[in-house]
Structure formats: C-alpha cells, structure tokens
Amino acid sequence: MKRILLVFFICIIVVLAAVAQAVIPQATKKTVALPRFVSLRTQPINARSGPGTKYPIEWIYMQKHAPVEIIAEFEGWRRVRDWQGSESWVKAQMLTSKRFGKIITPGENNLYKRSNHSSQIIAKIEDGVVGEIKKCPTNNDFCLMSFEHIEGWIPKQSIYGIYLEEIID
Numbered sequence: 001m002k003r004i005l006l007v008f009f010i011c012i013i014v015v016l017a018a019v020a021q022a023v024i025p026q027a028t029k030k031t032v033a034l035p036r037f038v039s040l041r042t043q044p045i046n047a048r049s050g051p052g053t054k055y056p057i058e059w060i061y062m063q064k065h066a067p068v069e070i071i072a073e074f075e076g077w078r079r080v081r082d083w084q085g086s087e088s089w090v091k092a093q094m095l096t097s098k099r100f101g102k103i104i105t106p107g108e109n110n111l112y113k114r115s116n117h118s119s120q121i122i123a124k125i126e127d128g129v130v131g132e133i134k135k136c137p138t139n140n141d142f143c144l145m146s147f148e149h150i151e152g153w154i155p156k157q158s159i160y161g162i163y164l165e166e167i168i169d
Contacts, residue, residue, distance in 0.1 A: 035071045035081075037161050039100040040064060047088035051077035058088050065100040065130050067161030083160040099133040099168060101145060101161035103154070111152035115142035122152045133161060136168040143168070 045061040051074040061082075068090075072079035076092050083102050103109050108124040110117075115137070125131070125147060134151065136143040142153040143162060156164055 034073070035069050037067050037069050037099065037163070038078075038080075038095045038097055039161070040066045040068060041094050041096040045090055045094045047080075047086075047090055049088065051075065051079070051089045055089065059086075061090075063130060065098075065132070067100050067102055067130070068095070070095070099161065100130050101133045101143065101159035102130050103127050103158055104160045105155075105158040109154060109158050111145075111147070111150065111154055112142070113152060115140050115144070115153040117155075119153070123147070123150050125154065133159070133168055136162055136166060138167050 040061055040063065043062050043064040046057045047059050047061055048055040049058050066082070068080035068082050070078045071081050071087065073092075074089075077089050078092050078095060079087060079089050080095075081087050083104055103125050104127060106127050108126060110121045111123040111125050112119040113122050114120075129147060131145040131147040134144040134146055136156060141156050143156050143159060144151065145154055145159070156162060162168070
C-alpha cells in the first residue's frame, strides 16, 4: 500500500512539473555581453553598495546621460563603473542603451569639422561635458558627437563611453 501511494505521489509530481513547464513561458532573455557602455537615463540616480534598496546609498549621480560601464548584472540591478573608476549598483531602469560620451581629456578639447586633426576646429569642448555619440566609423580614431546645437568630430581617446576598438554606425 505504501509503495502504491509513493508511486502515485511521484506520478502527480511528474505530471505537475510537465504542466508547469508547458504553461509557464520560458524566458526569452537576450544575453548582452559584459562589459558594455550605457548612459544614465535621468538624474538624480542613487548609487548603492549592493543590488537592492536595502543597501546603503554610496553617492548620487547628478549628470543626466553620463556614460557608465556595466560590469555585472543581478536581477533588475546593474553594477556600473563610472568615468572616475568608482563602482556601484543602480536599478536597470535608470539606464539607457542610447550612447553618450563624457570628455575626459583635461582642459579644452578641439571639436573638428571632419574626422582628422588637420580639419577645421569648429568648437572647444571642456572636459566633463557629455554629448551624444552619433557614430564611430571603422578604421577611424574619431567619433561624431553632438553637444546641444553643435556636432563635430572628436578623438576617440578623449571620450569615456566607447571602447577604442568599438564601431558605432
């Protein structure tokens, strides 16, 4: 009798597991490579010591669109590294995949009309300024960026928010 009940319960568990497998849709989660650059969607954004609201706030990001590098993921949280090398956790919905870059070369940086140093300088961009990365073509050390009402080319090594070998079309 005990053996029959045991077999019966095992059969029920197997059937329930099969039904659950059929009814509950499997996650079709697209895996995105790490690390990768994203930008801060808004401001202010709380930067926490761990992946959850129970962790203390270490600092608050105040620059909308500033680029950060995602280096780890845990559920709805992303561990990010900023332009200063600081690492913290932020909610995934506070980030956007739209690409922005922060000028990191100290002082004034030349913004060129075309993608070379001999081109006309159309503006000077201070370090710390954030602009949208429009494109970074193949075999080119420059990126086309937009800053408010002006668009031009700036050397890739002056930008935090793009890898030197990365291409954006």
